[in-house]
Amino acid sequence: MTKPVIVTVDDDPVVSRAVARDVRRRYGDRYRVVRAGSGPAALDALREIKLRGERVAVLLADYRMPEMNGIQFLESAMDLFPLARRVLLTAYADTEAAIDAINLVDLDHYLLKPWNPPEEQLYPVIDALLDAWLATPDGDIAETRVIGHRWSAPSFAARDFLARNLVPYRYLQADDPEGERLLAAAGVDASELPVIITTDGETLVTPTETELAAHVGLSTTPTGDFYDLVVVGAGPAGLGAAVYGASEGLRTVLVEQRATGGQAGQSSRIENYLGFPDGVSGAQLTERARRQALKFGAELLTTREVVGLEPAGSSRLLRFGDGTCLATHAVVLATGVSYRMLEAPGLAELTGSGVFYGSASTEAPSCSGEEVYIVGGANSAGQAAVHFARYASRVHILIRGGDLRRSMSQYLIEQIERIGNIEVHTYVEVAGAEGAGRLERLTLRDPRSGETRTIDTSWLFIFIGAQPRTDWLEKVVHRDERGFVLTGPDLVTAGERPAGWALPRDPYYLESSVPGVFAAGDVRSESLKRVASAVGEGAMAVALVHRYLAAQ
Structure with missing residues (x-):
């Protein structure tokens, strides 16, 4: 097997040679180091690497580059090699941009220039990222496939279980062509969802979590007594x-x-x-x-x-x-x-079908362009709001009190205030939920006056009590x-x-x-x-x- 690749990108030839030299000196025996002088050139190199079937372990990109800066490059590179670890090289004056990139491109680390001595400033960071990359299964080689329905609570539970246990999987809708093909090959009716096809080709129909864990490599039995x-x-x-x-x-x-x-x-x-x-x-x-x-x-x-x-x-x-x-x-x-269950008519029946407890990260991409409602005023609710704001058209935070400062950290409040599509609604509680097989409407109530109003939404995430x-x-x-x-x-x-x-x-x-x-x-x-x-x-x-x- 060819060596995995480490890619360095910097438009300054002196800096570019220096970072490539330091990386090659430490990792050249195990990794192939590819150096590029611009974002577009690096993307061309990545496409060629992809065509050859090689793997990319780490991407190091300078922030200030003409035509395409480091953040823009890393965002584009994610589409080609989503498992590669991402590092931004930046000057001290640009650290705020680097911090913003953490949410934009899920940045793993940023390094200040100069990084001398590399034994203290560079190598420990790359060592940790390479360890994490090596421990992440390659989804291109083998993947668990989950066939389900968007509004099926059991399908959501299976995906959430795999995601929280860090098991790579690919999700397919039962009515998609590939989903239909796999169900037909397995001889399973679309009414029996979810269906999980493991990496060794075994088909599991509506498995329990214990059955699923045993078939995806999670340990369920102690070695001793x-x-x-x-x-x-x-x-x-x-x-x-x-x-x-x-x-x-x-x-x-x-x-x-x-x-x-x-x-x-x-x-x-x-x-x-x-x-x-x-x-x-x-x-x-x-x-x-x-x-x-x-x-x-x-x-x-x-x-x-x-x-x-x-x-x-x-x-x-x-x-x-x-x-x-x-x-x-x-x-x-x-x-x-x-999380404490929210007692309101209709919520229990729709849990997993538009109503979720905690941050269901598996659902975030499905919220693209839609309005999301989050109940709760503690840090967990604020962190979820920031995350969902990357996908949803608008995120609404609902709290019973008049101020987030009673229960949320100040840094998180300030972050929420800077995000334009997050809106905080005070003195609001959920009085009920309705929908035919999935969440379609919420009834909101003012706890002071008792006045209610109905809003249309398909997404409610609840973070209340403990x-x-x-x-x-x-x-x-x-x-x-x-x-x-x-x-x-x-x-x-x-x-x-x-x-x-x-x-x-x-x-x-x-x-x-x-x-x-x-x-x-x-x-x-x-x-x-x-x-x-x-x-x-x-x-x-x-x-x-x-x-x-x-x-x-």
Whole structure:
């Protein structure tokens, strides 16, 4: 197989030779470096590379070029090589344009010129991008195909599951010529949707998530029956716990019911997370954390629902929905929270058919040229609005209160104010939804006066409230009145330890009312609902697990 290609583009011959020289010196033994002096010339080279069937790993383009600047080039190059990692070379004065490019072309990084010494300023960036590119399956070689209907809730659920688990797939409408051809070849009626055709040609008709996971390469079965640490929930807190647990020598398994990343994994852009000044999408952050956990030896189980927890001597026993169980020395509960269901007539029946909870990124391109309504005033709703504004003709944010500042970060409010097709509507709530098989109309109500109005739309995305996923822990660990897990000092009242606590010490800071069972992230009572704090608590929980195990 020919070497993958790294393309550098700069109209300044001196800079062009310098960047190509530095890149070739480090990567020339594994990659072919192609140098171009302009955007159009680079596109011509990319078309030739495409015709030869070669792959492009990284694109480095200078921002200030005549005829076609770096952002315009990277946007055009995405059509030819969508998996290639994109880097913008820029001067300090142009950093604002580079930051804007993050949303426009999903920029992976920008580098300030000069990048000397390359060992510190250039190579670490390209190393990380090449690692990410190598870990991304090539959709041109093999792809999972999903055949469904635009307004089919099961079809949406299958696509969303694959997207959130970072499984590349191609979606086909059942009434498209290719979709009809594949259904006929599989001998499946169009009423039985979705139909998934795996990379090895196997046909799955309306599969469960567990069946789908098993056929697309996701692990669903543990390799052992006893572990040092079981982490329940693969959001930021769970991923943090898995990384630190596995890297510090604990035999660790991470159990997730649906998809890694949790709510954060659905975010189109997180801009206030430490170490990512240009922002990072939830999917990118999740993928990096997942690969990091696997690198250190953690196991990751998908589509496994934990339904029970019980002490068994010095061990802790976790029971799955299929009746099997897993034993462990210690547990980290990191199940996070889910969006609260919006109680209004018609919404439940239309969920997945125009009504969605969370940022359904799979649906964003389908919103092109249409009006989208988003319910919620926290960061997740704001991030979704910015993302959908790239596709929709207009994005409407609906909030019950009079101001976003009560629940949304200031940087995000300012960003929304700069985007012309986002409109914020205060004192508005959804009173009902109607449609024949899909969302067609919403009834909106002013909570102060009770006045209502009806609007036509096919898209409603809901980001309200947060309810913990802890029903399965009832009568096992102590929870607060809202269902969040109580830990550490919150369990000690007037010097009295929780009922049933047999150890001669108080619970550790993140420890629940069951010794050896810890809680981290959003599921913990009074936690700060932010990605950075969740990751920190995941790491802290592992430190406390070590302390707990050392005392056993």
